[in-house]
Amino acid sequence: MAKIRLADISTLPPKKTDKNKIIAATEKLIVQLDELQNLLYAQSKYAILIVIQGMDAAGKDGAIRHVFGKLNPQGVQVTSFKEPTALELSHDFLWRIHQHTPARGMIHIFNRSHYEDVLVTRVHKLINNKLAFKRMDAINDFERLLVEHNHTHILKFYLHISHKEQLKRLDERIKDPQKQWKYNEKDFEESKLWPEYMEVYEDCLNNCNEVPWIITPSDAHWYKEYIIAKNLYELLSGLKMQYPGLKK
Amino acid sequence: MAKIRLADISTLPPKKTDKNKIIAATEKLIVQLDELQNLLYAQSKYAILIVIQGMDAAGKDGAIRHVFGKLNPQGVQVTSFKEPTALELSHDFLWRIHQHTPARGMIHIFNRSHYEDVLVTRVHKLINNKLAFKRMDAINDFERLLVEHNHTHILKFYLHISHKEQLKRLDERIKDPQKQWKYNEKDFEESKLWPEYMEVYEDCLNNCNEVPWIITPSDAHWYKEYIIAKNLYELLSGLKMQYPGLKK
Structure with missing residues (x-):
């Protein structure tokens, strides 16, 4: 398979x-997703x-x-993975992730995920390449499980x-009172590491398959939302699910 | 490597x-283990x-x-895995196991474990051979993680x-008031499946390496305890651990 290069993709x-x-x-x-869920x-x-992965301000x-906001929250759970706690760091990097994987019947959404452990950690040289690739192997094993x-x-x-769109959005975070809570003074510093982030993202996209x-x-929210909704719809409708009827 | 056959091992x-x-x-x-722990x-x-795996009444x-009874319980945790709950069954078979894996610094003991999912389930034909071997692959991935x-x-x-020793011990469970709480009327039924259990155990021993x-x-408790203590002692003393000194 041809190697993915993000710079070549619009x-x-x-x-x-x-x-x-x-x-x-x-x-x-979204109306159909509600029924399928x-x-x-x-x-x-x-x-x-x-x-769901993406750079800061990717949306x-x-x-x-x-x-997902209009789906029944009883069947939908979002987990936002932040910086790991001391307890989480004292376990393997998939320990905290595994706990939040969905039971059958559920839709779980990971806002950031186990991939952060081969992204931000690599860009900031907290782990070396050898460990990063070992982690990517472990991620493949985990997803297969x-x-x-x-x-x-x-x-x-x-x-x-x-990168241009990111900078525009970070700028809005400073100016818009409704978005200021999202602003972090380190955002622009991180943004300078854009080429490094693209490189480690490409490794994930190419190796964690x-x-x-x-x-x-x-870059356009409305198009991104369409792609996500469409893929989920195609997945769910392809499962040919049926209501189970009365319990025997 | 030669295949392990339990009948050939004393x-x-x-x-x-x-x-x-x-x-x-x-x-x-055990005194030395206390210091090492x-x-x-x-x-x-x-x-x-x-x-720790073994047949009913294996000790x-x-x-x-x-x-482990004389070690500091702050650093030692035992998890006894019983029949999975409905919630546990709605996840992959390693989900409940992963939650109880040890943080660094800890000794965790599994009294029964993820291996039950390729033992009792196989003997009772709850899973087929194909799935059993897939699970054993997943166990290898998990332990490598x-x-x-x-x-x-x-x-x-x-x-x-x-098998003879097992039957003797099950018999004691009926007679000894201090052991009666352990007796389950299904024990003797399960015991009849001894050859089937030996076969699936051999698959674990040979494939989950x-x-x-x-x-x-x-068959002798005192010898079993010695082997466990000795192996743990050799492992811990081989780690060449040192007290970390004052935090910098």
């Missing part, structure tokens, strides 16, 4: 994409894990809010934005 | 083993996982009580008793 919606049509299509998908929960045969929070041993279907979205990545053009 | 201490000397040696080992906890560099509880990604050292003991098994002759 962060924009395909040309001539009709924004209004896409937004309407997303709305329709109910069926998933009722049947409890499959588990769904959605991994992870917004994607979760807009695509979930897929093969709990009927888990995993969708992994990399929210692909341009037990479950393939969906590289999601994300 | 369940008795080697001939001419001096029982009193062995008991005295075990006592001495303190060092392990202070340094918090390594994690120790001890897996798992007694081994834990006698070998602990070893490579959290400095975990794993000791796996199979407490090897004869990411970490090798220690086949522990267990």
